[in-house]
Amino acid sequence: MTEAPRPTPGALTRYRVMAIITGTLLIVVFLGMLRYIDALGVPESWDPFFLTLAQVHGVVYIVYLATVMQLWLQARWGYGRLATMFFGGIVPLLSFFVERRITHELRPASEERA
Known part of the structure; x- marks a missing residue:
């Protein structure tokens, strides 16, 4: 029986870094925009810093x-795994949980102990 294909370590590292950066930025944007809930229909009243951060x-x-x-x-x-990973960048906190699960699944047990 053959093993399932394993991605290169570089692909996993790039994914982990981007998941953490994307998740952190999403939380900052989300928390920053909470104070503008009353002004959702009036974009001119939003702080330009958070608009730039959202971009x-x-x-x-x-x-x-x-x-x-x-x-x-x-x-x-x-495709289910792909969709879960995609949503990790648009649902606050999800990227951290998905990244942890994928890393745990792909890394050998010996690497995790080190």
Whole structure:
């Protein structure tokens, strides 16, 4: 019986870094925008800093999606896993849980103990 394909260590590292960066930016944007709930229909009243930060998150999310696709293609997972990884960049805190689960699954037990 053959083993399931394992992604390269570089693909996993790139995914982990981007998941952490994307998740952190998403939390900052989410928490920063909470104070503007009353002004949702009036974008002129939003702080330009958070609008810029939201755009930065959007660009970083695109890079995150590229790392997700690379890891997903190398691991040959199903579409459900792909969707979960995609949502990790748009649901606050989800990227941290998904990243941890994927890392735990792909890393050998000997590496985790070290």
